[in-house]
Amino acid sequence: MNNNEKNKEDILRQYISVEKIEKAPEGFTSKVMTRVMLETIPSMAAERRWKRYLVPVISACVTVLLIVSAFLIPAGQSDAPATSVIKFFKSITASMPEVSLSSIFHLTIPSVTMYVIVGIFILTLFDRALYGIFKR
Amino acid sequence: MDYKGDIFYIEQILAGNINAFSYIVDRHKNKAYNLSFRICGNHEVAEELTQDSFLKAYRSLRNFKMKSSFATWLYRIVYNTTISYVRIKKKGVLSLEDFPADATDFIGNSTSEEEAEREYRNSLINFALQKINDEERGLISLFYYEEMSTDEISDVTGISKSNIKVKLFRARQKMIEIIEKVEKKKLIYHE
Numbered sequence: 001m002n003n004n005e006k007n008k009e010d011i012l013r014q015y016i017s018v019e020k021i022e023k024a025p026e027g028f029t030s031k032v033m034t035r036v037m038l039e040t041i042p043s044m045a046a047e048r049r050w051k052r053y054l055v056p057v058i059s060a061c062v063t064v065l066l067i068v069s070a071f072l073i074p075a076g077q078s079d080a081p082a083t084s085v086i087k088f089f090k091s092i093t094a095s096m097p098e099v100s101l102s103s104i105f106h107l108t109i110p111s112v113t114m115y116v117i118v119g120i121f122i123l124t125l126f127d128r129a130l131y132g133i134f135k136r
Numbered sequence: 137m138d139y140k141g142d143i144f145y146i147e148q149i150l151a152g153n154i155n156a157f158s159y160i161v162d163r164h165k166n167k168a169y170n171l172s173f174r175i176c177g178n179h180e181v182a183e184e185l186t187q188d189s190f191l192k193a194y195r196s197l198r199n200f201k202m203k204s205s206f207a208t209w210l211y212r213i214v215y216n217t218t219i220s221y222v223r224i225k226k227k228g229v230l231s232l233e234d235f236p237a238d239a240t241d242f243i244g245n246s247t248s249e250e251e252a253e254r255e256y257r258n259s260l261i262n263f264a265l266q267k268i269n270d271e272e273r274g275l276i277s278l279f280y281y282e283e284m285s286t287d288e289i290s291d292v293t294g295i296s297k298s299n300i301k302v303k304l305f306r307a308r309q310k311m312i313e314i315i316e317k318v319e320k321k322k323l324i325y326h327e
Binding site: 014028031 | 169174179186260312
């Protein structure tokens, strides 16, 4: 920078005071935040609507799929596409440990209780997993 | 309140805490507003454009690369928004007659003579800024008011460093000429 240029810059600096910056008017932040909120709410509502319908839609699809597959698998036909899968599930023999609660509580508990408890436990886990997925 | 960097609040916003954006606005509003005002020269328009810029920044916050400075990124948005606006809404050229001749014209709004002199100088600078072109106005604002280096100005405007130096030199020369003309007019007014 030559002397002439330096001199010009000095003159300009005399006139420009950094303290004299124009400040944003009162309520500026709240005005911006109102506009931000207005913009965010519709998109959030749309997202919530999408999430609200997602679970019923999936359940409906699964139900329809099950009904359709029930019609597609003819009874007793061994070469049907899903027969081997059904056979596999049929071959699974679940057995639960026998717990004799009657000796502890002096109560007669039906043998199905253990299955119910395990079922509730599995459903709870499933519910938690679904909650985790859809909450995100 | 503890000082937390812009990145902290940006992460909060991206995690869903929209209110954290108010900290960002509070921190940068004055400098952003000043930049917009110096370029467009109108308070109402500057407020609208600065609000628009903050909204644009909010919308594209996901595109912001955390490695760079948020302030520079935000000023780029303010600069581009304001420049685009003034280019569309070209104003008529101001004449020297539009500017009051003396600091005494400002005394009514000021508490002291010293304050009036400051107001006069500030108005004179605003007047001179309005006489140069949009781009030069932006560069002068960034260099003198935001006190940015030519490297930072280059990041904000996208103009090369050497070109910024040339443009700043020309803008400075034009402004000095305008200021000198007004000051001459002031002398004639007093004679």
